[in-house]
Amino acid sequence: MDQVVHLGLLLIGAALVNNIILVRFIGLCPFFGVSTKIETSIGMSLAVTFVMTLASAISWIVFKFLLVPFKLDGFLYIITFILVIASLVQLVEIVLRKTSPSLYKAMGIYLPLITTNCAVLAAATESVKPGFFKMAIAYNYSFIEAVVYSLGIALGFGFIIITFAAIRERLELAPVPEILKGTPIAFITAALFSFAFIGFSGLFGL
Amino acid sequence: MVDLKRIGHEFYKGLFRENVVLVSLIGLCSVLAVSSRFENGIYLGVAATFVLIFSELLVSAIRKLIPKEIRIPIFIVVIASFVTIVDLTMQAYSPSMYKVLGIWIPLIVVNCMILGRVEVFAYREPIIYSISDALGMGTGYTLALLIMGFVRELLGSGKVMAFGRTIISLPSAYEPASVFILFPGAFLTFAFLIAINRWLTSRGER
Numbered sequence: 001m002d003q004v005v006h007l008g009l010l011l012i013g014a015a016l017v018n019n020i021i022l023v024r025f026i027g028l029c030p031f032f033g034v035s036t037k038i039e040t041s042i043g044m045s046l047a048v049t050f051v052m053t054l055a056s057a058i059s060w061i062v063f064k065f066l067l068v069p070f071k072l073d074g075f076l077y078i079i080t081f082i083l084v085i086a087s088l089v090q091l092v093e094i095v096l097r098k099t100s101p102s103l104y105k106a107m108g109i110y111l112p113l114i115t116t117n118c119a120v121l122a123a124a125t126e127s128v129k130p131g132f133f134k135m136a137i138a139y140n141y142s143f144i145e146a147v148v149y150s151l152g153i154a155l156g157f158g159f160i161i162i163t164f165a166a167i168r169e170r171l172e173l174a175p176v177p178e179i180l181k182g183t184p185i186a187f188i189t190a191a192l193f194s195f196a197f198i199g200f201s202g203l204f205g206l
Numbered sequence: 207m208v209d210l211k212r213i214g215h216e217f218y219k220g221l222f223r224e225n226v227v228l229v230s231l232i233g234l235c236s237v238l239a240v241s242s243r244f245e246n247g248i249y250l251g252v253a254a255t256f257v258l259i260f261s262e263l264l265v266s267a268i269r270k271l272i273p274k275e276i277r278i279p280i281f282i283v284v285i286a287s288f289v290t291i292v293d294l295t296m297q298a299y300s301p302s303m304y305k306v307l308g309i310w311i312p313l314i315v316v317n318c319m320i321l322g323r324v325e326v327f328a329y330r331e332p333i334i335y336s337i338s339d340a341l342g343m344g345t346g347y348t349l350a351l352l353i354m355g356f357v358r359e360l361l362g363s364g365k366v367m368a369f370g371r372t373i374i375s376l377p378s379a380y381e382p383a384s385v386f387i388l389f390p391g392a393f394l395t396f397a398f399l400i401a402i403n404r405w406l407t408s409r410g411e412r
Contacts, residue, residue: 022389023389024239024389025234025235025236025238025239025389025392026235026239026309026313027235028234028235028238029232029234029235029318032231032234074294075290075293075294076290077312078286078289078290078293078312078315079283079286079287079290082282082286082315082316083279083282083283086278086279086282115278117316118235118313118316118317121312121313121315121316122309122313125309125312126309179401179404179405179408180397180401183231183397183400184397184398184400184401184404185397186397187393187394187396187397187400188393188394188397190393191390191391191392191393191394191397192390194389194390194393195390197389198388198389198390
């Protein structure tokens with residue numbers, strides 16, 4: 001039971017309290033790039049959830065069983081993680097194209113973009129090498145915790161990107177001063193959005 | 207034959223006209239996240255510029271040996287190596303700043319600015335122009351970081367500090383609006399910064 005509560009708190013902490021986009025500003029490029037329509041944002045968040053969770057799991061295994069025993073963890077982790085992510089994205093793309101063409105169509109175009117999505121690298125780095133983030137606890141995540149943590153980050157990412165797309169669709173029709181049209185008003189909306197997220201800080205002492 | 211005029215041109219274009227952050231909206235994540243304090247901007251700006259200069263230098267030097275099909279993985283490995291150098295150097299010489307910047311140091315790898323400049327510029331142009339392009343773009347990025355940091359720290363805490371000294375402080379009648387240091391302030395400041403930039407350029411065209 002304790003374990004379930006702990007994992008649940010980890011999930012909420014990663015998804016809402018330390019929301020990756022609005023609180024920590026990671027992954028802003030896809031946030032502003034693909035959040036113009038609801039459909040595209042759903043596709044993007046699906047692809048991110050999938051790759052992020054898988055990438056963290058594989059990075060964890062590689063880090064614990066390859067890098068640490070050979071004492072390479074201090075200086076090789078950046079290169080290793082980015083290569084894991086890049087090859088994983090390629091692999092997922094190939095597998096999806098062969099096995100599920102409909103899912104490939106939905107996610108397809110977003111997959112290559114994910115390699116340079118900093119949120120994925122951040123999730124992998126943080127779930128494997130904790131200490132970089134606010135909830136920093138001085139222990140190493142177990143495999144399950146790492147997976148739950150990165151799943152939480154991905155859910156927070158998806159939640160924000162889809163809600164924001166819904167707002168932006170309406171913003172298209174709103175009377176906005178000429179000078180603020182487009183990107184500036186999107187940023188102001190994001191600011192108001194993140195005001196709401198101040199309310200989450202300090203929740204559960206996370 | 208080295209064209210001095212062109213070297214100057216490649217440098218200047220990065221400062222304002224093609225400023226990566228303010229005009230192309232690239233590399234936003236780090237700018238918004240780190241600019242809560244003026245001093246952070248100096249460190250991250252220098253770190254990213256260092257990585258940019260040496261990545262462009264190396265890629266430009268070996269550009270004729272890189273096969274087109276696998277150029278992206280090669281670029282990423284080159285960039286990740288220089289980021290690792292920055293990571294270890296910073297850990298050794300300024301541990302306190304390393305703690306503040308945290309995840310943003312490894313995330314320089316996926317800063318689209320660097321991959322973008324390497325792909326668009328260094329892969330095609332000779333070394334000497336690549337260096338001047340990298341210097342210009344890096345300075346433009348640092349400039350954006352410093353402007354953001356300056357505005358946010360000034361409005362948020364009433365004074366701007368760097369290296370333990372106060373650079374400028376507002377009269378004590380000013381009540382610091384700490385929201386500018388928190389995350390909504392980043393979005394808000396940036397929204398108005400692009401709006402002002404847009405206003406200035408549109409006025410210049412008229």
